[in-house]
Amino acid sequence: MDSKQLFKKRFSAHLKETVRYLQYILNGHLAIAILFLLGAGAVFYQQFLTQLPDNFPTDWIVSLLFALVALYNPIQNLLKEADLVFLFPAEKKLTPYFNLTLWYSFLTQLYLVAIVAAALAPLYQTSELTESYQLLLLMLVFFKAWHFLLNWWILRVRDRAIQRSEKLLRFLLQLAFFYSFINRHVLIASLLAVGLIGLFVYLYYYSHRFALAWDQLVEKDQQRMQSFYRLASMFTDVPHFKTSIKKRRLLVGWLTKAIPFEQKNSYSFLYRITLSRSADYFGLYLRLTLIGAMLLAYFDHILIVLVVSMLFLYITGIQLVPLWYHHRTQIWGDLYPIKMTERKDAIIKLIEQLLALQLIVFTLVSLLTTDLWQSGSVLLIGIVFITGFSRIYVMKKLT
Incomplete structure (x- = not known):
């Protein structure tokens, strides 16, 4: 099995399908509406910055959004339900395949970093915070890559309670670190960084006690694609979309x-x-x-x-x-x-x-x-x- 060739085929099919539905979603009318909303939002944002109060909690807002962006790392392995039968026996040969899907998943999430960084830059500069914004962005990219690896490792753990608790702990530590870093509390930020490193090492050894949970990987891939199909179904027929029904x-x-x-x-x-x-x-x-x-x-x-x-x-x-x-x-x-x-x-x-x-x-x-x-x-x-x-x-x- 050539795992790299498998990735190329899966990626090509995934890209064609995504682009095809995006053409329906981003039609002319909707594109104009989005551009207008962005323009209206920019005007609203500019007016808000001119009236920004002195005690506005910019440090907390930046820390919160940066922590959320750092922890948001969905992983798309491009797996299908039949892979549970046909690819599972060749798991040891699929290391290059999973490495390529991880690179793809991480790089496609950097757009979120760019959007949040561009949106918060005027607010950060208006608040005249002392810490360098460029250095803060480098820390954001570094920790996003860090949490991305943790998200990949924790997919081996089947206990949902453990998954939720470790993610909450990571969020709190990351939020506190960004807040301390922005306000130049060097000692506290250093201690929090040590805590994140310790959690990183512990989760690595803990998660690798378990085998790769193929069923969870396939389930999460299907959930993400169904979310995309749900959006596309608003504009065109999507044969792969499974509608969800609530009684209400x-x-x-x-x-x-x-x-x-x-x-x-x-x-x-x-x-x-x-x-x-x-x-x-x-x-x-x-x-x-x-x-x-x-x-x-x-x-x-x-x-x-x-x-x-x-x-x-x-x-x-x-x-x-x-x-x-x-x-x-x-x-x-x-x-x-x-x-x-x-x-x-x-x-x-x-x-x-x-x-x-x-x-x-x-x-x-x-x-x-x-x-x-x-x-x-x-x-x-x-x-x-x-x-x-x-x-x-x-x-x-x-x-």
Whole structure:
């Protein structure tokens, strides 16, 4: 077995699949929305820095985020379920393969270091902390590589309690080290570094008492890919995606109790249950509503308020359109004696109601933070937008 050739084949297939779905995710509309959100966030950040209080806990925020980034090290081994049978007997020959997957996993996580470092640099410089930011970044990369190895070793341990406790201990030690390092508490930082080294050595010898847990590696690879498929399924059909269902009896009852028990309302009932029980649509709807409300609570300029509210209504709307395709692979829906026009009316009505509820939240937030004229403008323009979006844009998508 040529383990390096195996990695090249697995990596090539993984890269092609990822790029193919990313093309659907980062379509033109979403890319424009992301660019606008980044621009709005930059404006918000700049205004925040100009009003930064003297006692702002920059050292704690930087320490917390750096510690989280250092400990966040998902490992992608590109394993498949069948490998438990076909590759497990050749484990001793797969050392080069696992080394290459570890390098791939670590290098792909450095983007997070770059994002957090770039985002916190203006805050760090504005706070005028004494420790060099460049030296702090070098320490972050060093400890991230350190924790990455620990994450790989601890995958041999099957006891979940031990995994959670050692990760919590590492987080606390890392947080305390960054805080001490930023504030130049040299003695405390040195003691904490010694503690991290001791934990590093102990976990190495403890974890290597156990064999490589192939089933855990395959399970974690599948979980990470399912998370990616869940995101991609919002934009296109993903055959590999396994939807997760939650009962949510109270929410289902609240959304369906007002639907008359008639044949023509079958799809209205079905789409509301899908929205409620699916782990994708309902959670995403709540998150977008909350983020949009938080942004509107900060901005007070009428143009920014209108653009932000319409942008989040649009993003939420395009994320709800895949409800129409959710049951397309099942034949039972085609057996319902229901006209296609009634099915389309059901999804359009649901999207309109959800966007209207989101618009009410945005209007109330705008009313509390600005004045009656601005909140009224948000409401009126939002109604026009929702009507046009659902009756024109969504109708064209329903094929």
